[in-house]
Amino acid sequence: MCSAIEDEMNRDPNVFLMGEEVGQFQGAYKLTKGLYQKFGPTRIFDTPISEMGFTGIGVGASMHGVRPIIEFMTWNFALQSIDQIINSAAKIHYMSAGDIKCPIVFRGLNGAAAGVAAQHSQDFSSWYASVPGLKVVSPYSAEDCRGLLKAAVRDDNPVLILENEIMYGRSFPKEDYFMDKDFVVPIGKAKVERQGKDVSIITFSKMVGESLDAAAELEKEGISVEVVNLRTLRPLDRTTILNSVRKTHRCVTVEEGWPQSGIGSEICAIIMESKFFLILADAFDYLDAPVERVTGFDVPMPYAVNLEKMALPRKENIISAVKRTLARKI
Numbered sequence: 001m002c003s004a005i006e007d008e009m010n011r012d013p014n015v016f017l018m019g020e021e022v023g024q025f026q027g028a029y030k031l032t033k034g035l036y037q038k039f040g041p042t043r044i045f046d047t048p049i050s051e052m053g054f055t056g057i058g059v060g061a062s063m064h065g066v067r068p069i070i071e072f073m074t075w076n077f078a079l080q081s082i083d084q085i086i087n088s089a090a091k092i093h094y095m096s097a098g099d100i101k102c103p104i105v106f107r108g109l110n111g112a113a114a115g116v117a118a119q120h121s122q123d124f125s126s127w128y129a130s131v132p133g134l135k136v137v138s139p140y141s142a143e144d145c146r147g148l149l150k151a152a153v154r155d156d157n158p159v160l161i162l163e164n165e166i167m168y169g170r171s172f173p174k175e176d177y178f179m180d181k182d183f184v185v186p187i188g189k190a191k192v193e194r195q196g197k198d199v200s201i202i203t204f205s206k207m208v209g210e211s212l213d214a215a216a217e218l219e220k221e222g223i224s225v226e227v228v229n230l231r232t233l234r235p236l237d238r239t240t241i242l243n244s245v246r247k248t249h250r251c252v253t254v255e256e257g258w259p260q261s262g263i264g265s266e267i268c269a270i271i272m273e274s275k276f277f278l279i280l281a282d283a284f285d286y287l288d289a290p291v292e293r294v295t296g297f298d299v300p301m302p303y304a305v306n307l308e309k310m311a312l313p314r315k316e317n318i319i320s321a322v323k324r325t326l327a328r329k330i
Helices: 002-011 035-039 051-062 077-089 125-129 142-154 206-219 238-248 263-277 305-311 315-327
Strands: 015-019 044-046 067-072 105-109 135-137 159-163 191-194 199-203 225-229 232-234 251-254 292-294
Touching: 002 015, 002 035, 002 142, 015 051, 035 044, 051 067, 051 077, 067 077, 077 105, 105 142, 125 135, 125 159, 125 232, 125 263, 135 142, 142 159, 191 206, 199 206, 199 238, 199 315, 206 225, 206 251, 206 315, 225 238, 238 251, 238 263, 251 263, 251 315, 263 292, 292 315
Parallel strands: 015 044, 015 067, 067 105, 105 159, 135 159, 199 225, 199 251, 251 292
Antiparallel strands: 135 232, 191 225
């Protein structure tokens, strides 16, 4: 993330960063290390602990030709600023009849961390993905993080980046192609992380890794699993989702969030309604079994470590869901 922010600040002098402890402290998670020393206090702004305040400043500034990156320590704290994000940033282009743009990036931690309980472990993916006027991305790999952030900064719409704290500690191979200063991941385009023929797993963020681990285990039993990394939650890449389901004839959705009104629910609707959207032939007709959903439990996140583990989806849950859908028929 830091290298992508630095690239975009070098490329465009109108890009600046604002948030709590992003400057002299180098970021709460050290993701902005060295940026304050390079760009100084006129482009890296440490703010008071007032999400509503600095979000409003950023939204207003973006309407006047600059491109702010607003960092939240966590999206849980961004609830203080949800009015600015939804009622101002998301709607101004539409309500001004296209006269006013709001090219702003909001980024921070989303979903469960570890041992921080119900007020700090919420997954807001489906919340924000339901709002017209916003673009919402959720990276998994280093490639995703760099490419999606750079695409977000260059976009003329408000873009939300839902990151995951646990993924900050995971290493990925450093490839020359995605370290290029002009590399971007197109917003709205999913990636097939693993090809398969028996069942499709549609997922995003940290659950991509769990799904790939599950697919590797299932391969030992002769089960071929395709894993689709959504990358973008709004707009969803319906074409890639439907192509995968039409190929494998079975589908499992995986997410950390709550089951009701989740991203998995939307994917089920897409599969059912694809004819209505006139994208491809009806994917429902290609299903050989009902879609299975793997989600977090429908409870506030427990604080106790053993209960927290039970409340979140794991590799074993994904394996069980894949085997259930392979054993069933419509």
